[in-house]
Amino acid sequence: MNNRMKRISNNIYQISLGWVNVFVIEDNGLTLIDTGPKGSAGKIFSAIENGGKSPYDIKRIILTHAHPDHAGSAEEIKRMLRVPVMAHREDAKIMRYGIACRKEICLTPGLKNWLIYELAIKRSGINIEPVSIDEQLNDHDLLPLLGGIRIIHTPGHTRGHISLLAENEEVLIAGDLLSNTTGLGLCIIYENMAEGISSILKVTDLDFDKMVFGHGRPILKDAGSIMRQTFDNYDYALV
Ligand SMILES: [Zn+2]
Numbered sequence: 068m069n070n071r072m073k074r075i076s077n078n079i080y081q082i083s084l085g086w087v088n089v090f091v092i093e094d095n096g097l098t099l100i101d102t103g104p105k106g107s108a109g110k111i112f113s114a115i116e117n118g119g120k121s122p123y124d125i126k127r128i129i130l131t132h133a134h135p136d137h138a139g140s141a142e143e144i145k146r147m148l149r150v151p152v153m154a155h156r157e158d159a160k161i162m163r164y165g166i167a168c169r170k171e172i173c174l175t176p177g178l179k180n181w182l183i184y185e186l187a188i189k190r191s192g193i194n195i196e197p198v199s200i201d202e203q204l205n206d207h208d209l210l211p212l213l214g215g216i217r218i219i220h221t222p223g224h225t226r227g228h229i230s231l232l233a234e235n236e237e238v239l240i241a242g243d244l245l246s247n248t249t250g251l252g253l254c255i256i257y258e259n260m261a262e263g264i265s266s267i268l269k270v271t272d273l274d275f276d277k278m279v280f281g282h283g284r285p286i287l288k289d290a291g292s293i294m295r296q297t298f299d300n301y302d303y304a305l306v
């Protein structure tokens with residue numbers, strides 16, 4: 068497969084690995100956001116090369132959460148490039164033992180969700196190659212990239228899930244806070260559904276124009292208002 072980087076904003080790119088997306092931020096070298104499932108390093112590197120950049124310019128890895136489709140290649144890439152990995156402390160705690168999923172799982176209602184869970188998620192297993200987190204990220208931290216990237220702790224999908232807001236580029240990297248596979252909506256699984264919904268509502272208060280997801284297509288305009296409209300009128304009785 069000829070992987071490519073899709074430009075989201077001036078300095079943010081998306082790489083689709085099929086079912087899951089990872090992201091590259093260009094400023095002070097490259098920053099890789101999420102790493103895909105186990106064995107994704109080659110695909111990510113070739114996409115970066117196809118985009119005219121060098122994967123050896125990756126200077127740091129940020130993980131939105133511990134799940135195997137996001138953290139599955141973190142240790143492999145860290146070992147290849149000798150770069151630090153950053154994540155929230157709650158998910159750092161389990162990743163260092165190679166645990167990618169906690170046992171508590173709420174499945175979002177709906178036949179499609181059940182099918183994907185049974186056919187894809189359950190089979191991807193709950194373990195990853197153990198990865199030690201070099202720097203722990205907390206709510207409100209401001210990373211010195213692109214003039215400031217805000218860390219937003221958005222627990223629910225996992226306890227240590229984070230989203231990232233690139234304030235100057237008005238891009239929200241949502242991770243699995245929600246998804247946009249068949250329209251903007253909840254992810255398939257949450258450790259704590261109520262907490263996941265309050266994290267979504269927390270993010271609706273922020274200003275951004277574009278939004279990218281671990282799963283599904285990016286929203287490249289008016290993402291903040293689309294999100295507010297969707298979740299102000301959401302039928303929470305269904306979940
Ligand atoms: Zn996830």
Ligand SMILES: [Zn+2]
Nearest residue numbers: 134136243281
């Ligand atoms: Zn995911």
